[in-house]
Amino acid sequence: MQMSWTHQTLSRRRAVTAAAGLAAGALLPPAAAPGTVSAAAQGPDLATAAAYTNPVIWQDFADIDVIRVGDAFYASASTMHYSPGAPVLRSYDLVNWEIAGHSVPVLDFGAKYDLHGARGYVRGIWASSLAYRPSNRTFYWLGQIDFARTYVYTATAAEGPWNRLTTISTPYYDAGLLVDGDDTLYVAYGNTTISVAQLSPDGRTQVRTQQVFTTPSSVGTLEGSRFYKINGQYYIFLTRPANGQYILKSSSGPFGPYTMRQVFLDLRGPIPGGGVPHQGGLVQTQSGAWYYMAFVDAYPGGRMPALAPVTWTSDGWPVVQLVDGAWGTSYPRPAVPPPPRPVAPMTGVDTFDGPVLKPRWEWNHNPDNTKWSAGNGLTLRTATVTNDLYWARNTLTHRIQGPTSTATVQLDHSAMRDGDRAGLALLRDSSAWIGVRRDGGVPRLVMVNGLTMDGNWNTTNTGGEVASAAVSGSRVWLRATADIRPGTGRLGTFSYSTDGTTFTRLGPAFSLGNDWRFFMGYRFALFNHATQGLGGAVRVTRFDLSTP
Structure with missing residues (x-):
């Protein structure tokens, strides 16, 4: 039930x-009151170890x-x-x-x-x-x-x-x-x-x-x-x-x-x-040290993992080690064997050069696998006829890197059809996007905001166009920058380029919502949906997630 x-x-x-x-x-x-970390208390290996900074992952993993x-x-x-x-x-x-x-x-x-x-x-x-x-x-x-x-x-x-x-x-x-x-x-x-x-x-x-x-x-x-x-x-x-x-x-x-x-x-x-x-x-590490990895509510970005050392009382209860009475922003690094290799970064460039998506990507709901392909870029064929992005299938999402980061995509829109909408969104229960809309045989760059859902996750507004620009040729670069630090800023901005080098701001700043009830944080999202009929497509040849 x-x-x-x-x-x-x-x-x-x-x-x-x-x-x-x-x-x-x-x-x-x-x-007993959580202790304060000292190098001596953590042992000789940790006493000389370099420090790490919390959150250890500034992406949404709850x-x-x-x-x-x-x-x-x-x-x-x-x-x-x-x-x-x-x-x-x-x-x-x-x-x-x-x-x-x-x-x-x-x-x-x-x-x-x-x-x-x-x-x-x-x-x-x-x-x-x-x-x-x-x-x-x-x-x-x-x-x-x-x-x-x-x-x-x-x-x-x-x-x-x-x-x-x-x-x-x-x-x-x-x-x-x-x-x-x-x-x-x-x-x-x-x-x-x-x-x-x-x-x-x-x-x-x-x-x-x-x-x-x-x-x-x-x-x-x-x-x-x-x-x-x-x-x-x-x-x-x-x-x-x-x-x-x-x-x-x-x-x-x-x-x-x-x-x-x-x-x-x-x-x-x-x-x-x-x-x-x-x-x-x-x-527990190989040397016997204990750690607690938790998440921190930090909307609009989501819930970010943080790591702290743990000690144990003589009667077998765990104690989180604190710094100045708080979960530390920095601790000595865990004393562990040297890694066999560097881990794959969660930021950087993806050119979709193979048939399988890298695990950093997740779809908004299950995709229609007949309507997308990867290899020499990501091709998104329209999978849904709707004027509501929240109903559109095959919207591909990527977590935002905090505290601020920028996503830039190179988009080939030459195969779009009339009524199609494709672009790069800041996606949550209150959303905005920059992209290309094609109507009457003419593509046009637009910034749309005001897409919203209510507390039962029904769409309350499909958004409205607040800025536009002409676009020529078959390619355009779209960019979204997001500040996901909790507080009064929380702004997202959009821009575009026709050469991949010089970017022009499009539309007003978008205020990222920080209500917790959607649970998941904002994501960058690639989308292509139809409003008139299926058959159109776009190709994303490059996605670049970078930090300042």
Whole structure:
């Protein structure tokens, strides 16, 4: 049964009064105050290490689950209605990350994810879990969809191919998957009421599920489970959205009883104007050091990963190491072996030189794969007849790099047909774009803003043209610059060029919305849709994401 939108948003982002009930086990006082990092406390390796800066990734990767397999670290994140879903990130030092692939190749959970008669905005891939099972050398991704059922995907390499292993009728909300030392699979899940399920040895079915904890009303909502076994103790890491982190601990097995401690509450984060780091995961380096990787609400850009070291009390509770009473903007780098190679950058140039898109790209809903191709550029054939960009299929998106970045595309518009609209957008529930519209056989450059959706993600305005310019020839360069720092700026600007060198501003600055309820941050988006009839096409020969 699906929650109402009101219940859904409250449960995911605001602390609400919990259902009546007692905690399963005694409620302990908060853990010792988070410590202040010192080189000595972190050991001789870290004492001489260079520093890193938070956020470690200034792109939108939320609800992080992070693991280590050998000398590589992997993380998964929420992607809602974008396809493919659940990106798998890889790092060798917890600081520099690349996108290796996606755990969910296509959102085949109903027609709304294809933009067929319905839309899946702010549905799809929510907080989910990534784990590695040494016994069969396999990665597992587990997550629930639409409060209906849980899906499990597996792969023997982070890049894939990922394949669906099973569906389970119990929807494991905000799940954390644990591979125990004896190879048993357990799942912690729930909102306010936290449960643990045991899966069959093959991971395909549920063997048992049991409620293990009820959040005290004095705490409010707890969700976002991450499940660990550390030194013989079972831990469920939980978030109080969107300003706190708590942990449950059991010395009696995965089904409890559990006691609870507050890890932190209302902690100042490392992004000015941003929120409290929360809803992430714990991971241990090869040398035994622990780190917590969480996200920071930093709209309009989204939810940005930040990393902090963790120490443990003598009685087995984690303590996040702080700097001047806050999550540090800088810490010593983790002491890890030298990486085998540099990771692939999340910025830079893409010329779409192969038949497969690089994993930095995600479609707005599932694409119509008969209407696009890559290799010698990206060809986007019109896939939808609509005057509403939010209904247009085959809109290809790229996360914005913070704090500010610029996307520049080279567009061949010679194959457009009358009524077609193609260009580069700043895409969210309030959007704007620069591009080419062809009418009466004549292409024209335009800047359009005022595209909006309401809180139920229905279109309320398809936008209006606010500036235009003549265009000649078959090629044009389009550029969008976005300042995604939280605060009063939050501006996007558009410009164009006929030679790729000299750019001319087009239209007024666009104010990027910073409401949290869409969850995902703004993205750069490439689109081509028809308003009269199908058959037109454009070719993007180059995409360049750069920072100042």
